Amino acid sequence: MAPVTDTMDETTGGVARGGKAAGGASHADLLRRALATMPGGVSSPVRAFGAVEGDPPFVARGQGARVWDSDGREYVDLVGSWGPLILGHAHPAVLDAVRGALGDGLTFGATCAAEVELAERILARFPFADKVRFTSSGTEATMGAVRLARGATGRSRIVKFEGCYHGHHDALLVKGGSGLATFGTPSSAGVPAEFTALTEVLPLDDEEAATRLFEEKGDEIALVAIEPMPANAGLLVQRQAFLQHLRDLCTEHGALLLFDEVISGFRVAPGGMTERTGITPDLVAVGKIVGGGMPVGAFLGPADLMDRLAPLGPVYHAGTLSGNPIAMAAGRATLDVLEQPGTYERLELLGARLQSGWERALADAGVAGSVARVGSVLWMCLQDGPTPRAFHLVREEGAALYGKLHGAVLEAGAWMAPSAYEVAFVSTAHDEALVDRAVDAFAAGLAAVTSGAGAP
Ligand SMILES: Cc1ncc(COP(=O)(O)O)c(C=O)c1O
CATH class of the missing domain: 3.90.1150.10 (Aspartate Aminotransferase, domain 1)
Structure with a gap:
């Protein structure tokens, strides 16, 4: 193992110099x-x-x-x-924001100012979107986006790509990346085949396969979900032309396009791959950076779509800790520092x-x-x-x-x-x-x- 360093300061660290964690557990x-x-x-x-x-x-x-x-x-x-x-x-600015929020209470189950401020910051970076719905994880963000797409289009079928990971909810847990790729179990036990019968899986980087699927089932497809920078089965950098082809197919057939930017959002540019490619999706899911290390996810899109969510519309989505004030403060501070x-x-x-x-x-x-x-x-x-x-x-x-x-x-x-x-x-x-x-x-x-x- 690497040598134990003396860079830890007893006044700040949880680790005693030269050995075991405070508390002594080996x-x-x-x-x-x-x-x-x-x-x-x-x-x-x-x-x-x-x-x-x-x-x-x-x-x-x-x-x-x-x-x-x-x-x-x-x-x-x-x-x-x-x-x-x-x-x-x-990061000091993030810790300060969290400390500042802590004294006011941990959760309210009501909308707070930091939530509005983070929403404004997110939307400023993704100008195609008018509204954002917060969740507590990336999984919940893509799950909400799938339901919204199905509710908005009245269609049931969804499309994902082999090796892309969108979290661990049933609809998108098919031929996924991340732990599924790591352990060679491309799909999970416990997800009934009936549940994923409506999930089509396509290879990345293959315009023809996507075209064929749309020719067969285009009028049944509610949503095409993709990591525009697939980063859960290695980093499988996609060609701009391929992403544009998906945009065009969705537009032509009345399907919605979800960019899952849980990794790429705020990471590869302030507005993620949406900004980098200049391709406008219908929905974006974010997570990770948006919470600055606290559990936050979100999905966002134009008002006519997002307003179909409850309470304005019929698509149900909720969360006890969604918009949590401490997490919102951490996310807001993170996005502000990234602006430098x-x-x-x-x-x-x-x-x-x-x-x-x-x-x-x-x-x-x-x-x-x-x-x-x-x-x-x-x-x-x-x-x-x-x-x-x-x-x-x-x-x-x-x-x-x-x-x-x-x-x-x-x-x-x-x-x-x-x-x-x-x-x-x-x-x-x-x-x-x-x-x-x-x-x-x-x-x-x-x-x-x-x-x-x-x-x-
Ligand atoms: C692209 C992508 N989408 C969704 C998720 C799920 O996010 P979470 O782990 O916060 O549920 C991940 C997690 O790694 C991810 O990489």
Whole structure:
């Protein structure tokens, strides 16, 4: 494991210098208790390190672009809580906003000013939309969007793409990415075939397949849901022409287009892929960054569509903690900090630095692979040939190598996602030195694995 550093300050950290978390539980003890009390020891499957070698550390603390585990070991963080932490851990402006809101109470079950302010900020970044509905997760956001689309069009059929992940609700949990790709279980038990009989799955990057489906069933399709930057089965960068083709098909056949921007929203541009591509969807789902590290999701669109939601319209959608004041304050502060000039240029530079560092490390080690990147989102693709744009072109041998490599990189001090199918994120809290440390750790991990030393 990476050496224990003395960068933790006893006055601020939860970790005693030189060892165990405050409270004294050892890693082995925590792991035993976690496994005894929670399925797989986790609250979300990929965290269990099931697809990589070694046991998952317990994170005790994050600061900026670094995390410390419960034994006091420090890592450069390339996971960023799976996307929300575009400003890094514990950003002062976000913490101040949360502290400021805390004193007024944790939840009201009524609309609050911070909610209105966050709504205004979101809509300013997605000008095609007039109204937004808050949820407590990305899953709920896409779930609400599906129901709204079905309610608005009076149609039942929906379309998704192989390898795209839209959360864990039934309608879209078919041939998904994220944990489904990681564990090779493309669809979940417990989702009746009858429920997903109305979900059509298409390959990414294939205009013809989409055209054929619309020719057959176009007048039954309520919604086409896509991650415009698919980032849950690797980073499968789509061609503009393909996304435009989907827009055109939807328009022609009266179907709605949902851009699931739970990862890409506020990440690859203030207005996400909607802004970057200039393609106007009918609905956008956001999550992750919009809550600044607190549980928030949202879906948004034009007023004539959104006003079909209850209480104005017949499409029901609700949530006890939706619009939670603390979460709204964290999201508002995050979007405000992102407004600072130069933010996205800086993320671009840091992302490019990580990309070229990884590419160099792969070349130096003689390991076949490439690095896909959009801004501060990167994917290490461990296979030869062009970086794939469709899930069926992602080969399993990459996952096998990554499974060995991951532990060795962690050992060398960089925290990468414990799955070959998940992306890496750079934040504004990273700097050149931390990116270089992450690259060095990757190179050290590669050396360990290719020399046969392997992961611990
Ligand atoms: C593109 C996309 N949509 C939806 C979701 C679901 O969001 P949540 O995990 O907040 O429910 C995710 C989660 O990773 C995601 O990446």
